[in-house]
Structure formats: structure tokens, C-alpha cells
Amino acid sequence: MSQKAILITVLGVLVGGLLGYAYYHYVGCANGTCAITSKPLNSTLYGGLMGGLLFNVLVSKSKQDK
Structure with a gap:
């Protein structure tokens, strides 16, 4: 991966x-039963992944990466 690709992904x-x-x-x-949105860490990690x-x-993709 190029520097540009890493920077954009980060x-x-x-x-x-x-x-x-x-x-x-x-x-x-509201009631804490949602798997992703019940805790701030879960929501932040899921959002970061997506x-x-x-x-x-x-x-x-550049010609070198293919």
C-alpha cells in the first residue's frame, strides 16, 4: 500500500x-440491549471499522499495487 492509501484509510x-x-x-x-450502540466503545470501534x-x-489503485 502506498502512503496515500494508508493516510486515507487512517x-x-x-x-x-x-x-x-x-x-x-x-x-x-435506551435500554442497553443493543449490541453495538449500548456502549460508547462498541459504537466507536464499529464506526472506525466501517x-x-x-x-x-x-x-x-496504482499500476504498482496491481
Whole structure:
């Protein structure tokens, strides 16, 4: 992976983590039975994972990486 691809993926993890925490804070789960949104750590990690995957898909492949 190139430096650019790593940077974009890390940015995706950070953005996803922030959005995951924001989802927990503003929407969350009232009774605590939701697996992902019942705890801030779960929401942040899940958001970071999804953000990293999404941003990684958006990285264009160079001829050297193929």
C-alpha cells in the first residue's frame, strides 16, 4: 500500500470513530440491549471499522499495487 492509501484509510477510521461515537451519544440505545450502540466503545470501534473500510474502497489503485 502506498502512503496515500494508508493516510486515507487512517482518516476513514478516525472519521468513522467520531461518527460512531456521535451516533451513540445522540441516538444510542435506551435500554442497553443493543449490541453495538449500548456502549460508547462498541459504537466507536464499529464506526472506525466501517469508516476505514469505506475510505479504503475509495482509494484508487496504482499500476504498482496491481
